[in-house]
Amino acid sequence: MPHQPQPQQQQTTATVHDLRARCSACSMHQLCLPMGLNELDMAKLDQIIGRRRKVPRDAHLYRVGDPFTNLYAIRLGHFKTHQINPSGDQQITGFQMAGELLGMDAISTDRHHCNAIALEDSEVCEIPFARLEALFAEMPTLLHHFHRMMSQEITREQSVMLLLGNMRAEQRFAAFLTNLSARYSVRGYSSTSFQLRMTREEIGNYLGLTIESISRLLSKFKKQGWIKVNNRELELLDPATLKAVAQGTQSCA
Amino acid sequence: MPHQPQPQQQQTTATVHDLRARCSACSMHQLCLPMGLNELDMAKLDQIIGRRRKVPRDAHLYRVGDPFTNLYAIRLGHFKTHQINPSGDQQITGFQMAGELLGMDAISTDRHHCNAIALEDSEVCEIPFARLEALFAEMPTLLHHFHRMMSQEITREQSVMLLLGNMRAEQRFAAFLTNLSARYSVRGYSSTSFQLRMTREEIGNYLGLTIESISRLLSKFKKQGWIKVNNRELELLDPATLKAVAQGTQSCA
DNA sequence: CGCACTCTTGAAATCTCTCAAAGACGGTGG
DNA sequence: CCACCGTCTTTGAGAGATTTCAAGAGTGCG
Missing domain, CATH: 1.10.10.10 (Winged helix-like DNA-binding domain superfamily/Winged helix DNA-binding domain)
Known part of the structure; x- marks a missing residue:
């Protein structure tokens, strides 16, 4: 069983840049949350998207127990998410790349359940979840796609379960x-x-x-x-x- | 690695009873989808909830590849969900009990990704997903709780990954x-x-x-x-x- | 150039699986 | 009511896959 307490990477904390993101201008918009939105809707989404944030290699994007306010869309780079159990063993639950969403597991309790760490210098868009949920009321297309993304995450994890349990x-x-x-x-x-x-x-x-x-x-x-x-x-x-x-x-x- | 092709249970198919479900009258409503709704909202939800459906022991509630139209809330009984990989091995991805929601993994592709089978004589409420999503526009509380439930499923699966990968x-x-x-x-x-x-x-x-x-x-x-x-x-x-x-x-x- | 870290490789140890047989249990029919 | 059958479960012994432990090689950075 792999479970080194994993040494001292991750001292740094992500830097915040006050650049406003623009989904329409982002190369990932066909894979990411705004997938399938028309110009108008995408503009609305742009308005609630928060800062663009650089996360240097080995820095945490968030940690277990952090209060949940944002989802994060990866613009650039790679992340890993991992869980830690009471005896200190860790299990990496996924490697995420550009266009993927981070933080969906935190919705259930308003606290993050895992740590997210950049595997290389990366960049994410902050998506304030409360505002996103408010937006859903007027943008069914966005809502539906969001559900697809959550569902896809469930499916992905099921594949990993198959992998870990059977292969x-x-x-x-x-x-x-x-x-x-x-x-x-x-x-x-x-x-x-x-x-x-x-x-x-x-x-x-x-x-x-x-x-x-x-x-x-x-x-x-x-x-x-x-x-x-x-x-x-x-x-x-x-x-x-x-x-x-x-x-x-x-x-x- | 456990992978018997698992013999011939599951011939039967679930029977459909045309009883309309009533969340407010259901003993599970504090755990299930309507959690936290007021009387009025619960009545609205009641209106879209479809039939109550009995699923005899060993019967499929749905199968891999079935088109997705409903989520199912378990009223009574227990289910298992399992995946099957190309070489025929199966992996049970969860055991579900009353108050839990089945089918969320199907949203991403509009097809079910796993099989759901009753472990005993059980009963579920059909929840037409399209109607549910439409209802979200006017019921933010319901929407938020739905997100919590999906998120919880993600979290649950992450725990299983920890279990399978580390223990x-x-x-x-x-x-x-x-x-x-x-x-x-x-x-x-x-x-x-x-x-x-x-x-x-x-x-x-x-x-x-x-x-x-x-x-x-x-x-x-x-x-x-x-x-x-x-x-x-x-x-x-x-x-x-x-x-x-x-x-x-x-x-x- | 040397240190710290990561990676590779080997040999022994260990956990879990596989194979095999026997023991329970529940349902069926006489 | 009992015997029988199929299915599920228990238990043992040996096999196998992966881990553990240990050492050495490679790489990148200061």
Whole structure:
């Protein structure tokens, strides 16, 4: 079980820049909250969106127990969210990238239930949730899309449960790579060549494996000719096979 | 890894009774969707709530791929939801009881992503989602509580991720029992004495363990004097210790 | 150039699974 | 009312996957 108390990263706190965000001008608006809105509605949404906020690498966007006031839309960069249980073990519950929403788990109790940390220098848009909810009354399209996003998060987590509950190490890791690949693809980046923004340890923690297992898996996949690795630089040489491995259809000797 | 293709239960399909539900008259209304609504708002909600529907034991409430039109509030009984991956393995993603909402994962794609099956003869209220969403425009309290419920589901799933990713068998099982206990308590039932509605196999599947492991765990806990078991009848003799085990603070020799 | 950190690799230990058999339980039919 | 059957459960022994422990190699930064 991976559970190092994870040392002293995260001293810094996110800096606040008073730049007003403009959804219409944002490259993510087709993936993000304003998806499918017309010009007029997007302008209304723009009006309630708060500051744009830079979050340096390793800084917390929010911490467990922080009062909940904003959701955050990632404009740029990558985050991880993790939970900590009473005995201090942590479990990374997700890696988020541009266009994804952070903080939805906090609505239920008005306090954040996990920590969100930037994996690299990043930028988010603050979305004051009370104002957003008020806006829903006059913007059914926005409301519906918001529900879709929450629902998608539920679905995503169910997939992770399937992964953690049912899959062997090899399968989990292939599923992880395949998932990253698909998400980069949607964002217009290469689906076969990208940088891992997280450490081996973070991958292992997320997948319920140890750092050593991840390292071995990486070596094994490399030896099979399925991937090419150089530190964090990753290339998927055989995405089809990886997908098959993820689905349990195939496995290596 | 537990993954029997799970045999032929579930032939039957849920029967539809044309009884109109009345939230105000329902014993679950303090836990369920109408929580916190005033009389007037509750009456409005009543008007859109669809039929009350009986779901016999082992019957599907919905299946993967079914078009999404309704959420379901459980009035009575217990359900399980499970996912099936391409290679046919299944993972139970949750056990739901009265007052809980089913189907929220379907909003994102307008299709159900999992199967929902009654663990005993049960009863649900159909909630046509389109009508519900329309109602939100005029009932901010309802909307907010709905968001809380979705958020709570996200939080719940994150806890399961922590469980599956970080905990040993003993800890998982103690956490499972503790969780059931708390949920029965909230519903006004005994927190220390209740019936398991699911088979050992289902528990194992949910917790990422085999049926044999669950059986051994049950025996071990019994030997420790923490619980008393008789088939599905369960009594928690030492809830405090069980909680400690769940948190990883304690463990048995 | 050296330190701190991350990553890789090997060998042994451990947990949980798999396989196997026997024991309960509940329902059915004689 | 009892015997029988299928299903679920319990328990044991051995196997296997992943972890743990340990050491060494690589990388980046000051």
